[in-house]
Amino acid sequence: MWSQIKTAFSMLAVFTVLTGLIYPALVTGLAQECFPRQANGSMIRRAGKVVGSGLIGQPFSDPKYFWGRPSATLPYPYNAANSGASNLGPSNPVLLSEVRARVQALRAADPEDRADVPVDLVTASGSGLDPDISPAAAFYQAARVARARHLKLSRVRRLIARHVTGRQFGILGEPRVNVLKLNLALDRMR
């Protein structure tokens, strides 16, 4: 029995070193060598300065910016040090009232548009950090953004079209628009 425990202890020690220290260190070394940009958070740089991560969304509420997915992170939205979803059940009255309030806020910012709101624009994402919205959600906001920036609607729509990422290899996932990258591009438009 005692020798059994001793073997178990040595085995645990060996595998802790092998899979808990050497393996992660090896992956880190290779990752930093081969894919340094991705391994460090896919940061976006403008003029040498980091302006955000291409994979982590940011909160927007100004009419002149495109808005992203609602975020349920605590204690404030898009808290990238505490990811999470709302976990509201489908029949929870709170979910219904939150969706209603978001629809109202979008309508208030653009009273002329009576089209149905794309669902991803009024429902919280799974991570609370979703960097993307659907192309439908981007086009829905085009008129508001164009008006707030005194730009031609057609220019804004062209900008969105340029920022649509299609399905990977034409098959995988869903078409989407990265909100931070789109807004950065907007700020550079004259």
Added chain:
Amino acid sequence: MTGNDYLQVALLLGVLALLVKPLGGYMAGVYEGRIAFLNRFAAPVENRIYRLCGVDPAEEMHWTRYALAMLSFNLLGMLAVYALQRVQAHLPLNPEAFPAVSPGSSFNTAVSYATNTNWQDYSGEATMSYLTQMAGLTVQNFVSAASGMAVLVAMIRGFARDAAATIGNFWVDMTRSTLYILLPLSLLLALVLVSQGVVQTFSAYRTVPLLQPLHYRAVRQSGAGQRITDAGDNPVTEKLVRKNQLIAVGPAASQVAIKQIGTNGGGFFNANSAHPFENPTPLSDFLEMIAIVLIPAALCYTFGSMVGDRRQGRAIFAAMAIMFVAMLVPVEHFEQAGNPLLAKTGVSQTANALQSGGNMEGKEVRFGVVNSALWATLTTTTSNGSVNSALDSFTPLAGMVPMGALQLGEVVFGGVGSGLYGMLVFAIIAVFVAGLMIGRTPEYLGKKIQAFEMKMAAVVILIPPFLILVGTAIAVMIPAGRVAAANPGPHGFSEILYAFSSAAANNGSAFAGLSSNTPFYNTALGLVMLFGRYWLMVPVLAIAGALVRKKKVPVSAGTMPTHTPLFVILLIGTIFIVGALAFFPVLALGPIAEYLKMVAVH
């Protein structure tokens, strides 16, 4: 579902089917020690480990000794993970200076990772140091998976060997599973994941500027972290501004790779595989889904190969695949149909070229409905439990399927090792039922199934329903159990039922609104995880020990073949009848009641 949705599902199943044979054959070779390449180049490393630890690789173990080795190794693993969490503040690789984890949560997490459950009552990026994630959690990701595979291989030997006394050597089976199967696959997957954007660094969290500063209201706190309240006991809020975003990073890719390959499922970050740094692109999502189901599926081929009759493995695989598709269809359907309560709020939930539509609460745009539903089904039919969308926000009947998958005992692919040994126990029950019907002594793979094996098999299939139903009943009877539910009505009940189902099945996914980091849930779920793992593994090893001693009965005209479509149907029927009898009433109180309520309002 749109045409592209079907294409994505078909592609996943197609790639999986292509990989089953090569990997399954390789694994059989690993356990039988006949891969020439490994014997030449890797064996020196393997043998050095044995010498270092005082293991004689040629020693053959009786089932009791095999079980003792497995249990002592797992127990020490638990103690190590517990200790690491308690002292992490004083150890290196803790750039965010996280304090010690509480004793209750440390216990729950230690049990959770050693049992291959990976239930998480904590938020990874706000609780665990990099060292704890690596040397504690990643290690258990490997060795708990390897323990499951070892027990399966021992059980297969019970069928394959003729009138023997021993079922192999636990240390050898565990070491080979880790060195030759789990490590190489994880290394490969980790690097591909980094190329897609999964982070892998030891640096501290990054601070980036916000393009638009964030104004928000928060509850005011005193210096000691206490909420400040006014005269009417309402919390006092204050206006705050943030100009920066603190972004959690860390050595995530190495852990995410093994969490999928070993059907572990514990996230590096709180949002698990919905987090863009764990699962950044549709390709990473596809590869992680393949990784979740790869080993459990391929082990069917390993099984057929090791018992010397590939048709047996094919029959088991067919039963699993049929059940998987039958479960996937309703999840996809109900999630794509969307939430009926949102129909009159001016929201468009219809799929078209510009949006996936459907029920998007708790889902990520890059995955849409089809990949969220596919992942949910994969992660709960296997014992993985990682999530790329919030299951708590699934529509009632779509959420019922993952819960049902847990309650069927995760034998549809199932955990690495544990899925197939669970399935073989159901096969034993199925031949027994068939034997009763035709009046013959039941046999499986040439071994007579007698009273002892049946008793053990009954234990294996009865313990999970017992744990789930009794656990849920206790939780809903006491205030400490009820208060944790976040959602009102039947959905709150579903959250509690799901937690016990997940713990008993060693899955680890959650209807995550449940606040489970409390003394009651830490203890109750911790115990359920322990019983759900080891009260099944030990009887399984006992079955192996009993079977291995029996002489093989030659096939005769009276033998019921177990590789035919008829047997596949019988096996599926057995699983669903056992599951339905035990769980239909309780499902009626949760998801079915919620569905009927929603339809009535609608």
